[in-house]
Amino acid sequence: MHATTENHAVAGTLGADTVDVTELSLRELAFSENTVLDIAVRRRLTELDEPREIVAGWQSAL
Amino acid sequence: MTPVPPTPAARAGTAEWPYDSLDIAALRARGWRPTALGEFVLKVHQLCNLACDYCYVYTLADQSWRERPKIMSRPVWSAAARRIAEHAERHSLTEVAIVLHGGEPLLAGPDRLAAIATAVRQALPATTTVRITIQTNGVLLTERALRVLASHGIRVGISLDGPAADNDRHRRHVDGRGSHAEVRRALALLTRPEHRRIFAGFLCTIDLASDPVVAYESLIEYAPPAVDFLLPHANWSTSPRCAEAGVPAYGEWLVRLFDRWFDAPRKETRIRFLEEIISLVLGGASRSDQVGLSPSAVAVVETDGTIEQTDSLKSAYEGAAATGLSVLTDPFDAALAHPGLVARQLGTAALCESCINCRIHRICGGGHYAHRYRAGSGFRNPSVYCADLQRIIGHVRRRVSESLHSQQARGRS
Numbered sequence: 001m002h003a004t005t006e007n008h009a010v011a012g013t014l015g016a017d018t019v020d021v022t023e024l025s026l027r028e029l030a031f032s033e034n035t036v037l038d039i040a041v042r043r044r045l046t047e048l049d050e051p052r053e054i055v056a057g058w059q060s061a062l
Numbered sequence: 063m064t065p066v067p068p069t070p071a072a073r074a075g076t077a078e079w080p081y082d083s084l085d086i087a088a089l090r091a092r093g094w095r096p097t098a099l100g101e102f103v104l105k106v107h108q109l110c111n112l113a114c115d116y117c118y119v120y121t122l123a124d125q126s127w128r129e130r131p132k133i134m135s136r137p138v139w140s141a142a143a144r145r146i147a148e149h150a151e152r153h154s155l156t157e158v159a160i161v162l163h164g165g166e167p168l169l170a171g172p173d174r175l176a177a178i179a180t181a182v183r184q185a186l187p188a189t190t191t192v193r194i195t196i197q198t199n200g201v202l203l204t205e206r207a208l209r210v211l212a213s214h215g216i217r218v219g220i221s222l223d224g225p226a227a228d229n230d231r232h233r234r235h236v237d238g239r240g241s242h243a244e245v246r247r248a249l250a251l252l253t254r255p256e257h258r259r260i261f262a263g264f265l266c267t268i269d270l271a272s273d274p275v276v277a278y279e280s281l282i283e284y285a286p287p288a289v290d291f292l293l294p295h296a297n298w299s300t301s302p303r304c305a306e307a308g309v310p311a312y313g314e315w316l317v318r319l320f321d322r323w324f325d326a327p328r329k330e331t332r333i334r335f336l337e338e339i340i341s342l343v344l345g346g347a348s349r350s351d352q353v354g355l356s357p358s359a360v361a362v363v364e365t366d367g368t369i370e371q372t373d374s375l376k377s378a379y380e381g382a383a384a385t386g387l388s389v390l391t392d393p394f395d396a397a398l399a400h401p402g403l404v405a406r407q408l409g410t411a412a413l414c415e416s417c418i419n420c421r422i423h424r425i426c427g428g429g430h431y432a433h434r435y436r437a438g439s440g441f442r443n444p445s446v447y448c449a450d451l452q453r454i455i456g457h458v459r460r461r462v463s464e465s466l467h468s469q470q471a472r473g474r475s
Contacts, residue, residue, distance in 0.1 A: 062262040
């Protein structure tokens, strides 16, 4: 959350360390074909809508 | 009142972070509160039927496995189940994750694993759901074992390093025989329709001698729901990797992997490491302890009941994962007051000055905690994989940004 608000200029713009998606509309993602990026953006938008604490899972198991 | 754990066994005569200066009382006075544990790794068997040459349990600094019981006993797993339930209740956890691990956990036998799963489920409050997985090398995965695991809702993750030629370079039996053929037989069973729902995916340790695209494509032949690629454990003091630090060979390997995965017309599987980098690049948080600043909420229970920090710390020095606590005598809340676990929940406060001054520190998070170790200063250093992380993160940022721009342009036309 903190990072997206630092770089508001244009959706998809490369900021200091992150890429802003807060200006992307769902319409612009409507042609989604479930690419890696489509799914990642949907995850991000869902997390923005439903914020909850995220913890770091243990890497030595799936 | 939270019990105060004994002073950790930091190495005598050294002043290593976090044990030299982390003031937990001051943190609490400033309002910091620990994140409850939510992932519990049960070391159900101490030994392994393979002798992989990179294994952090047997081949690196810590050799504590030699002194522990080979197998987790009923009193220990019963105590672990009670402590997990106690922790879940105290913190009103709606979900916990249990990982059955080793050594090779299937050496404990499927019936014992089923009994452990049952004990945990029976102990937990009705308001807490549990997700149970086993991480195995697959060699002992039989039809009967799969039936037992499936009937107890235990999902199965397989460790496999790609095709036979690559996997068998490292993942061998003690007599030198490769393990790939046995794992392939196990996968033929696991991917049958009746068992596929419990297939969690693959863990693959990166080997620079392997081709990343070949490794990836050999794994997705089995249509895994998820894959993760792991950097071999290394640090600034005890691992050969430190001599090559600065040359981003692993970063280049990951870039090739990323492009193959990212450019697929439809997502073929999850790659946890890369997926979490994308999430971070998009301003989100990471669900993996490989990257990002999310708090770690993991505790390990060894076969004798001792509570430890994540076992990857065993790659640093003897006793690096120790807490001095045990499920037989201590609640998990006591571990939340241990400097080693607290350090994993501090975000930027756990990073060294040079990391904090780096523009990607919120994304890399300093890298995996174990990879930051340097004898004498401890865990407050850049990752030994710093150059690799910069390479892959920079690449992911560029690819994601460019792709979003072209996606927007297509959407508007």
